[in-house]
Amino acid sequence: MLKISILTIGDEICIGQIVNTNARFIAEKCTAIGCDVLFHSSIKDDKEIIKSDLDRLLKLTDLVLITGGLGPTSDDITKPALCEYFDDILVKNQDVFDSISKFFAKRGLKMIERNAEQALLPSKCKVIANHFGTAPGMLFESNGKYVISMPGIPIEMKNMLESYVLGFLKDLIELKGEDVVAFKVLQTIGVAESILAEKIGDPVDFIENGTLAFLPSYKGVKLRIGFGAKDFNAANQRIEKVESYIKSKVGEYIFAYSDDLSLNEVISSLLIERKKTIAVAESCTGGLLAANFTDVPGSSKYFLGGIVAYSNEAKTKLVKVDSDLIKQHGAVSKQVAESLAKNVKQIFKYDFGIGITGIAGPSGGSSEKPVGTVWIALSDGKNSYSQKFFLGEKRAIIRERALVKALEMLYKKLLNS
């Protein structure tokens, strides 16, 4: 396999100011075409550290993909570091200069000196076009190993990766006749990691020269099968056998045989397939469930609207919840959740209604109903199904988990209807 590493340059990553989403994106795309991504390294905008870490990664892997430190400001020093590492000089690249000029002209902006300097590039590198910004990418070759430097701004990096770098990597893999590795992810809900492991048994008994990983989160446990082989066909055949075995053991918990599908998207397909529509009335999740449904392209086929009823007044006025019900049982109660679900279904005249009401905190909790108490109800017009949950103590987590629980309830209902 083509061994690669990802080197992210930028103080903002090191000090934890931002999450390194670039590394994940690059790793996912490169893994999918058969690269073995061995190392992710994040370092500061420090010339000596850049040179020494690049040197280390070039010894350990065939190719290093760099992002970051190519901006027009003085803290960006990836280009001079590469120039020193490859013992090179900067020369003006007329094509890049013209394209930067065009970039500014198109936007009606004045091009300033520090932007023009971005057209100064190491003489030994192949320049990679940046279609979304002014910092070009660079490709260096040295003793049969490669270094590719891309900008750190996600949209620029992503475009450069997809429009040029991945094609270059594919060609290299073919040229070198490298092995590939294939992965498959099965997603489960409603079951703990240790129970899954127990039911599936010891991987040694049914996997040879492959891997099975358990990836737990509050959204459920994912199972990832991996096999290496001469080509994707051979690897996938070995994956299929293991997949069948796992399915026979824990198939009832699996909602997707791919990592590309979210529970949200599985539900979307089920709703479209069954020609069902859904409306939501949300209190503590405050629009998250609606935003989640509308996140899926084509969601207008089954989700046409929702009401965020954050205050009691919004609950009574917009979702017609009886104010006596709120007085008698409290806003966070089985009765109010079911009323929200039933009424919002009727208002929109859809097939299902979901009502969510809870205490997301940090205030509003009591000993009887502590922060984290959430009632979720699902109505199909005839019946209401409701459940009470305790979803932790932190506002953001409570809201996220309430969303997942509502989706789980809807998924189960759709499977059985």
Next chain:
Amino acid sequence: MLKISILTIGDEICIGQIVNTNARFIAEKCTAIGCDVLFHSSIKDDKEIIKSDLDRLLKLTDLVLITGGLGPTSDDITKPALCEYFDDILVKNQDVFDSISKFFAKRGLKMIERNAEQALLPSKCKVIANHFGTAPGMLFESNGKYVISMPGIPIEMKNMLESYVLGFLKDLIELKGEDVVAFKVLQTIGVAESILAEKIGDPVDFIENGTLAFLPSYKGVKLRIGFGAKDFNAANQRIEKVESYIKSKVGEYIFAYSDDLSLNEVISSLLIERKKTIAVAESCTGGLLAANFTDVPGSSKYFLGGIVAYSNEAKTKLVKVDSDLIKQHGAVSKQVAESLAKNVKQIFKYDFGIGITGIAGPSGGSSEKPVGTVWIALSDGKNSYSQKFFLGEKRAIIRERALVKALEMLYKKLLNS
């Protein structure tokens, strides 16, 4: 300064299946107490790689913080790797065994062998309690350097970091009499990175032995000032001088003098301070704006409800948009955006109303109104302010950017009202 590195163990990070949010969290917390986080490294669940990368990082830094690979399944091998690296043996820890037993008893679950094995721990380590799961943390000391191993599940890691590890690090910094480094972030909106750099001038002219970084994203450009000193007081004094200088140059674009505050939270404070309330009617953002407002604790003071009017029917029925208006101008138009804003304000009787309507794609675009076209309107009852945007081609990005643009419009309105 206490030099530390973060070592994340797990194939799922290397192959890009998940984003490494743990590393960011750890880096942010450790930076805040004065650590110099020099390296983030993510590697596979491979015993030899774990040992060699740990060795490298221990040579480069004073302390290595490890996460991941402590689960109960066979792919988790951090513990045996550490055991080998420190030439140690596993022994049963009765306290941990009891706490794991209690963990299962409390949840009414059966404790199985692979969970019990989590109580087997290296004899040389100090055990760190895990209050949210079954895998304990481990602290090793070796030749004046330290290794701390924590679970990879975010909630378990976060609790362990905050309840024990940060305190340990603070004590160590004091014990060693290390320097600290302080950072301050100024957040801007409505201005490009290169223009900011031009207005501010060359940092060499006003910063000595410190750093100024420009961090651009679609949410605006952040400016990060950094200074090292004997203590936080001294470092902060130097930061203050630079901050005043920058404020005098580009103060008009700065909406927050901290990285802890989002634009959303700044708006929240402004709304509360001015005793203003807001209602939203969203089409293409489908609940994102409502979810965003309700994400802030205390948002019930100014945000009491909203309507997700995804379909034309929801727009006319729930937000009372004139259906002729939609016929005449299309659902994505200045007129419909303004009607959504004005009507939702009236329905809720709040001070402001925001209406968003756009084409998030992938379908629904035309040559006249391509995917990415979004109209956003803000109504204060008397007047409506509306703006047309082109926010890219990808659904998720269009939605996110529409959210930011709506917040920007509201922020400017609040500043001037």
